[in-house]
Amino acid sequence: MSNVSVVQEFVLLGFSHRHEFQILLFAFILLIYVLTVLGNLAIITLTCLDSRLHSPMYFFLCNSSLMEMLVTSTVVPRMLADLLSSHKTMTLAECLTQSFFYFSLGSINFLILTVMAFDRYVAICRPLHYATIMSGPVCVKLVLVCWVVGFLSIISPTLQKTQLWFCGPNVIDHYFCDSAPLLKLSCSDTHHIERMDFFLSLLSVLATMLLIVVSYVLIVAAVLHIPSSSGRQKAFSTCASHLTVVVLGYGSTVFIYVRPGKGHSTQLNKVVALMTAVVTPFLNPFILTFRNEKVKEVIEGMSTRILLRDPAARGAPAK
Secondary structure, three states: OOOOOOOOEEEEOOOOOOHHHHHHHHHHHHHHHHHHHHHHHHHHHHHHHOHHHOOHHHHHHHHHHHHHHHHHHHHHHHHHHHHOOOOOEEEHHHHHHHHHHHHHHHHHHHHHHHHHHHHHHHHHHOHHHHHHHOOHHHHHHHHHHHHHHHHHHHHHHHHHHOOOOOOOOOEEOOOOOOHHHHHHOOOOOOHHHHHHHHHHHHHHHHHHHHHHHHHHHHHHHHHOOOOOHHHHHHHHHHHHHHHHHHHHHHHHHHHHHOOOOOOOOHHHHHHHHHHHHHHHHHHHHHHHHHOOHHHHHHHHHHHHHHHHHOHHHHOOOOO
């Protein structure tokens, strides 16, 4: 065994097989990433500055935007650097750090989506008790629980991966340090860690998805009892954007992580993982917030105030 070398660095294969599209792919992903950061920062800024958005619904939207921005930031900057570099190596410590934050932040985001579904359930099914149930301190505690549970759930498998032995090869067929491609390279017995990863995926993805489904079943039952069609339409419209985000986020995650033999079909997994790491964080600000009527009012109000304060913007001569 003393003659066997121990792997100290890993090579991220990424999209190296697409040499002719490297620059084009870099430009496209960079544009999406910049728009994602700006869009989610805009939501956080609007929520903090305007008192009309100081409600539980927008508080959770603000936290969801923060999570989306952080999740994509754990993967995309490194991916962009690798697209322009021929030296695409990563140490085990860097690999496990990236993996830890990607999966823990992703778990937190799923928990926040679940809390948002509960918020909609209380607002529609228990409107008279909404202010009491979803008070400010309760909302803060719910978000703190999401953060704590999300981070704690990933600590154990990450610590176990630090004990793995890697003797070669050292090429990870992915653009970030995903769990399954890393475990395939280990010379240690990884069955226990694979089972733990699968169990945690079931727990964090399917369990939260089940809670969301139950919440919306109860919401639909309550909405159908609303006598006016306009009331039913308004109730459904407040939930449509959240459901769209749930379908986008959960669809790609379930395909990749909540199924046996996830180490196979790596090329397909890489493409689908782009939904979670790049596309969904980009679309969420537009789906969840910018199509919201109250947010539109806030944006129009801020734009009007800026125009009134700036004589040049109104076409009037500046004093």
